[in-house]
Amino acid sequence: MLSIIIENYLKSIFHLSQNExxxxxxxxxxxxxxxxxxxxxxxxxxxxxxxxxDYKKYQGVILTNLGRKRAIDLVRKHRLWEVFLVEKLQFTWSEVHVVAEQLEHIHSEKLIDRLEHFLGNPKWDPHGDPIPDKEGTMETREQFPLAELLKGETATILGVSLDDENFLKFLEESELTIGKKILVNTAFSFDDSVQILANKQLINLSKKVAQHILVRKD
Amino acid sequence: MLSIIIENYLKSIFHLSQNExxxxxxxxxxxxxxxxxxxxxxxxxxxxxxxxxDYKKYQGVILTNLGRKRAIDLVRKHRLWEVFLVEKLQFTWSEVHVVAEQLEHIHSEKLIDRLEHFLGNPKWDPHGDPIPDKEGTMETREQFPLAELLKGETATILGVSLDDENFLKFLEESELTIGKKILVNTAFSFDDSVQILANKQLINLSKKVAQHILVRKD
DNA sequence: ATAATTATTTAGGTTTGTCTAATTTTTTAA
DNA sequence: TTAAAAAATTAGACAAACCTAAATAATTAT
Known part of the structure; x- marks a missing residue:
């Protein structure tokens, strides 16, 4: 059985190398x-x-198939626990991460399978990230950073691509949560910020914020 | 924050010294x-x-108030998680312990308080052990080992006083679970075993088994 | 193409939590 | 009440997971 520390290494490598x-x-x-x-x-x-x-001196590192399997398993556990915390225990978006970081290291296949069923086999976690199934397969869907929308376009918030506590708190306070409909009122070219209409209010979002909110175009 | 290992030491000392x-x-x-x-x-x-x-060379060891507080907190977490596993995830009596041993080390006061509320503030765990509240207080009740009952007495099973996987499996298979009514049919003096009537069946229980089933006299 | 800078690795040390073997203290038995 | 046995402690070693400082390799800038 892998130590918690080793599991964290695998997860970190996975997150850093998964894009490319x-x-x-x-x-x-x-x-x-x-x-x-x-x-x-x-x-x-x-x-x-x-x-x-797979590690070679001076050439960096990448996960083997085995390592990737283990990492995805951790991601699965993390995201299922996040669903549990939000849906069953009313944790907020920004609170779940720290606790799920601990819960993901619990070793019990039966526990995680039963939890998945108990939660109704969710496919997406509270941040809009896909939840891998037992085989490691996750669903995909078309989604864009809000920053890419043009003036006048409408969209629905699907999730976020940044797991920063203060960023999430800001979104919670602005009520920019999953499922919310938004309309791009103005896109400012001088700083790439945008002004959107959501919850019947005009809200200004910096470039960085707009880049990390993921939406589906309506 | 205490390491998992230290937490396990505290819990072990607590369990060994709590009777006397x-x-x-x-x-x-x-x-x-x-x-x-x-x-x-x-x-x-x-x-x-x-x-x-409180440890003195050659004189053994006992928990300080602080140590006892920490140990009871672990017991609280362990027992609440056991309720969760049995009531929400349909774990059996004998399966819960190993997983709860891991879950009890998750550090989050909010998590455990919310879990307690989610479970309906249970006062007893699936083995019939009391669940301490936030202050460490637990409920008490009159209960006896089944072995102490006399021929003809009826009782209700409240719990067990032994956390052995095979013992619990035996009870599950015999359907001698919490809440079940039993009647002492015969008490054999030659080996202190008893024959009981439960679920409309006659069941023979060894001395050891009868000593570790806790009941309320009806 | 060489020098300077930056990245990476190696060497050696620390803490936690364990072990075995040796020693000391306590308990039990003659 | 002393000797033998059992229990407990100390000393020294080890693996895991980190660190700092020194050495080496790779990259970049002149």
Missing amino acids: NNRITTTELAKYMNVKSASITDMMQRLEGMDLV | NNRITTTELAKYMNVKSASITDMMQRLEGMDLV
Whole structure:
């Protein structure tokens, strides 16, 4: 059974390399995980020996199939627990992450399968991220950053692409939550900010915020 | 924040010393936890320094108020999670313990308070053990080992006093679960076993089994 | 193409939590 | 009440997961 620490390494590598499925550098990983590069090198050599990563000196690291399987399993657990916390225990969007980070390390296949069923086999978590099934398969859908919408377009909020507590708090306070309909009132070219209409209110969103809200065009 | 390992030490000391509230020896604790006595001595010196236990060389160990508070908090979490597993996820009596042993180490006061409310503020866990409230107070009630009943007496099963997986499996298979009514048909003096009537069937119980089933006399 | 800079690895050290073997203290039995 | 046995502690070692400082490799800028 993998230690919690090793599980966290796998998850971090997975998150950093999933966009491009490219090798990531030890420095990148060190920054992301808040440990020193020397510790990364150390651990990568151990994980290589466990066939969890493909690591070559000075060439960075990438997950093996086994490592990816384990990482996706953690993502599955994390996201199912997030659904539980929000739907059953009324946690807010911004509160769930810290707790789910702990819960994802509970080892029990029966627990997670039963939890999935108890929650009604959800396919998306409270941030709009897909929940992998037992085989690691996740659903996909067309979605865009709100920032890409043009003046006058309408859309529905599907999720977010940034898991920052204050960002999520801001969205909660602005009531910009999943399912909400929005209309782009103005797109300002001078700073790429946008003004949207949501909940019958005009709300200004910075470029960064608009980039990390994911929507479906209506 | 206490490590999982330290939390397990506190819980073990608590369980071993709660009957008599007496000091326990390092050897007792070592056997219970499946580690060597030397490791216990080592750890006790650390815990003494953290004001979690009162430990004196060659005189055994007992929890301080602080240590007991922490241990009861773990018991609270363990038992609430057991209720969740049984009531919401349909785990059986004998399956819950291993998973709850992991879940009890999740750190989040909000999580456990919300869970308690979600479960309807239960006062007893699936084994019939009392669930401490936030202040550490638990309910009490009159209960006896089934072994103490006399021929002809009727009773209701309240719980068990042994957390052994095979013992619990046996009870599940015999449908001797919480709330079941029983009647003592015969008490055999030669081996202290008893024959009871439950679920319209005659069931023979060894002395050990009868000692670890807790009942209320009707 | 070489020098300077940056990235990465190696070497050696620390803490936590365990172990075995040796020693000391306590308990039990003669 | 002393000797033998049992229990408990100390000493020293080890693995995991980190660290700092030094060395080496790769990249970049001149």
